[in-house]
Amino acid sequence: MRKIFPPLTIALAVLVGWQVLSATSGAHAVGSPLETMRMLLHMMATSHFWLDAAETGAAFVWSLALSILCGSLIGVALGVSRASGEVFEPILVTFYALPKVTLYPLVLLAFGLGMSAKVAFGVMHALVPITLMTRNAVSQLKPVYWRTAKTLGLGPAAAVRHVVFPAIMPELVAAVRIGFSLSLLGVLIGEMFASKRGLGYAAINAMGLGDITTIMAIGIFLAAVAIAINIGLLTIESAVRHAPAAR
Amino acid sequence: DEISITQWGASLYGAPFAVGIENGDFKKAGIDITGIIGSAGGGTSVRNILASQTPYGEVATAAALAAARQGLDIVIVNTATHTVAESTLVTMPNSPVKTLKDLVGQKIAITSPKSTSEMVFLMELKQLGIDASKIQRVASGGYTQGLTMLENGAVSAAVLIEPLSIIRKDNYRTVVRAKDMLPAMTTSVGITTREFAKAHPEKIRAIIAGRQLAVQQIYADPRGAAQLVAKQFNMSPELAEVAVGNMIAPRMWTEGGFDKAELDRIAEGLKLVGELNALPDWDHLIDASFLPDDLKASQ
């Protein structure tokens, strides 16, 4: 009870702030929390909304799955081989810091429109951080684990499978958590540009019509979903860490 | 087949396709249009078209010209719309600005430099002989952003377009409507690749023919057409009715035929904003051979 009280207070304060804002921001500005909720419920009753959500969801799942698969494998490879890790890291870090939207035209030119471009954009956002975080986890693995694996008679492949992967699992889940939010962002920005389906498109369409309440409703929906998934991942993360929570 | 239509679902450019799909006009003409790829407009639409299986689509004339200028393999096969009637210029209800002349020395919001909104505005000024350099044009990034600037007092007037202007008509006062000032000009066209045109001429013919049927249908029964548009665009029926109704008088949609004068007019406009520096070589860009026979003549 004691733990839930402060966040609730903060959430309430945000709601009050929002209400005040909507009351003072003039005619077409921000809808009140209640209006937004009503709009969201209304939208959620239409099949159209769920089509969009499913479209976004599909692109998102694809890009996340690809990012996790490739990112963790490349990350482990770069972590195990120190030399290649040191060579590629600066390139990856620079790419990570790059505003990926800049490259959007390139993606469109290369992939055309639709699902593949959206997935590519999601992957572009999520792949590098997952790779970097995995590599870091592997290269910072305590050397004594490798030595222990050897003295217990494990070969290199068995060591990677039974020691390295479990050892970096918490970091891997953390990487997935970061990758998840970035690939969602990537997919949504992708949809905002050129697409007729998906929540990103719905938002940009509403933007064109100046329909702030719809945008807020979509935003709240996405935020709720994202936060729920994030909390789930955080829980998994602390579970695989097997350590008492940090103070 | 899937084709691309600019601003699908957001503006009325694509209305004939909405009507045609609902009515079965395309099937009648011999092609099954299963889906429309919408896009934000401009170059994106052209690229979509080039990237798709059936590379046919409708885009802004400016975009088609720009693509051709950069050496993309496209050809214009029909006209689509020939009015800028959906454009207006609005101000706050209590503003002293009554006519375009009152804007001299003031700021107005356009969407972005070299955009259609700027072109229309400059053409209107030219019509009235007002020196364009005396009115400062501010790029807002979009129509709604322009309205925000207007409400905040950052500009004295802002360009606006339907259906946004219908939704918000109570909040602003219209200064000028483009349809009252500007003559017809070819604002959007149907394009395809030369390669596809050669390989599948029958498909292009069918699309154009189906579209012609739909356009005729719109003018014959605007109310019925509006219902079909509302359904396809996921728009409220009332809004669709007003929007379609507004475009009947200026005859927004062409049946597909080319009109040299209307083509040149848009080119003049594009020259005005600096998009073009000479009239384009229309003969090279246009291939009228896919038009139904009754329209070929009008060239």
Place this chain on the structure above:
Amino acid sequence: MKHRSLVTAGVVLALALALEVGCRAGLVARTVILPPSEVAASLYDLLRSGEYTSAILATLGNIAISAAISIVGGFISGLIIHASRFLRAGLEPFLASYYAVPTFIFYPVFIVLFGVGSAAIIAIAVLMGVVAMITATLHGLDHLPRVLTRTAHVLRLSPLKTALLVQLPATAPYLFTGMRLAIAYAFIGVIASEFILAGDGLGYAIAYAYNNFENRTMYALMLLIVLAVTAVNAVLDHFDRRLQSRLRR
């Protein structure tokens, strides 16, 4: 270390060369990608012509302002949140989920709140970056070794001097990490905003060039951004390395 960065540069060069050859040989269509040498030449022309100078300056200015606000604001907020148990407990779950939410979606709301132009763009960039700085500040203060504060007590320093002379330098590596993130977010926030919804700046110029099939201009501007980010990154990296090697133990 020198050796490794040479290899890195070599890899980048080899990739560029492969692209160059691929383009020149016609394996990649000119309408898709241009050969790097041509892009570089185009960038040179474009910088010399000065046509984009105002756009570049506008964008860089916005980035600098957003980064500064994020860093200073995030640091101060971090200090306040760290000091208050209640705020900490209340905000922690939100901070942990913050970057999961695509802030971008709310851009139109910012237009309403801040009007059009730089203010809204800066607002969204700050919104993206400030939380990274807050988190870094909290992290740094959490990791501040207790013994350093105790030492300050033993040396009879006042609370203010303790904060300035001990706590601030001791948390510097963490703060710097936060700064780097805030700067990266400033780049992303500003350019993405311009790209999608503005009428000015580098992001807009790229979108415009894209829409008008001006690949030469488009790729030149993209290269400009890549170079700017790489340069900023290299400078930050340099300081980061020095800080980390000296201060982390």
Place this chain on the structure above:
Amino acid sequence: MIAPSRTLHPVEPLPEPRVAAARLTGVTRIYSTGKKSLHALGPIDLDLIKGEFFSVVGPSGCGKSTLLDVLSGLAPPTDGSAEFEGKPIAGVPEGVGVVFQEDASFPWLTVEANVAFGLRRAGVDGAEIARRVDYALGFMGLRDFKKAYPAQLSGGMRQRVCIARTLVLQPRMILLDEPFGALDQQTRLLMGDELLRLWRETHATVMLITHSLDEATMLSDRVGVMSARPGLFIETIDTGWAKDRDSRIVADPRFGEISGRIWERLRVETMKHMQRSERAAGA
């Protein structure tokens, strides 16, 4: 390890025996967090005799650091009274220096700047700072590294920096909380030699907290053995070593005798402590 060229401290006559530098009377400390409270220490009565080298050993968690907190004024006793040179302790008293177990060197300052830090803050004038810092650096064998940063030094060297930073303020009482806890035993023994030298040179009263029986045995005039929590002194052993001892006395037969005696008392307490913490983990 360069011998100091001239001494910094006035040559004082040795103090009269049995003059208390610090005095604790009935000192108790109880930590209370929320509803739970934990009796960490006491009640303790202790006189630190002026100029003596006093060591404290005890199982971990028995309250040794808490005792140091009280003596250094970092934390007030819950009950009882603490005095330094006859005055009640409130805040860190002037003339008391503390060295902690953890590396407390400031990584953003050079060795020289670290050592000068306290003097600068106290507003001592420049020439005097230079003189004192140079002396302390020389004394601790750090002169060659004065421009180095702590990250470039080994753990032992860093701990020397911290000792020098304390030394330079000319404390009359030095409190050390396991200063060599992070070093290996051999380095510890050598650092112990330097601590003895420092103590002889400065005439300061020294209280050393340690886990190492060897260290306590070899360095101290008196060793206080503490019980498991709440810490109480269960025995105080007089070593009777000469003032000019060094680490070679580990070979002295009396060395084994003394450390054996300490271990005898401590073994029982350590096992008590271990059993207690095992119960806690198993629960």
Place this chain on the structure above:
Amino acid sequence: MIAPSRTLHPVEPLPEPRVAAARLTGVTRIYSTGKKSLHALGPIDLDLIKGEFFSVVGPSGCGKSTLLDVLSGLAPPTDGSAEFEGKPIAGVPEGVGVVFQEDASFPWLTVEANVAFGLRRAGVDGAEIARRVDYALGFMGLRDFKKAYPAQLSGGMRQRVCIARTLVLQPRMILLDEPFGALDQQTRLLMGDELLRLWRETHATVMLITHSLDEATMLSDRVGVMSARPGLFIETIDTGWAKDRDSRIVADPRFGEISGRIWERLRVETMKHMQRSERAAGA
């Protein structure tokens, strides 16, 4: 600390004296990184006698861990030959167990799963695993914590988990590299008692690397003292303790004598090492 209900190891007759379990002949190890090469160890000749408890002490960086690497087959000697039970060492030989200084327990496994890990990978059958793990847990006093994760345990307990994980594989030679280096001295002494018990029970040959003079003195049959790098054995000291000794022998007068003797040799080497590293840091 519960006595084992039945023993796991066959009751073997005590080995004939002087049977070598492992033998190093002229072993040298040189690390080469890029252009630089570093002579870390040797040449070393060493027989580890079957069933003996041998300790190695030496200044830090003298090559002790390198020696262990060679004996455990983790790294081949650059020169010379290494044998275990008469066969050349190539890879980690069956029958050799290693315990490291760093906590090598796997944090993602429970205590029980940690101890069973090696057996599982070796494909031992389930019932046998259960029997052996239970025995090892009981032997190391870990039975109450078998469902706990390492993070819930103290450093000492975690080191016990690592020892149990090695023990369960029934090694005939156990190599320990400063296994208690991270623990405080008093806990170390008590862990030493357990190590002795383990050694007596398993009849294994034990080589222990340590920095602690006390530990080396109290635990070993023989103590090998190494020189500063490149490590060579400069003296091997026979302690002559009875097999059923425990930590209480620190009070034995011979204890001080032996550790004093070790320290005498080591002091010089440690100072050599410190001066060398000071020169390196100052440069």
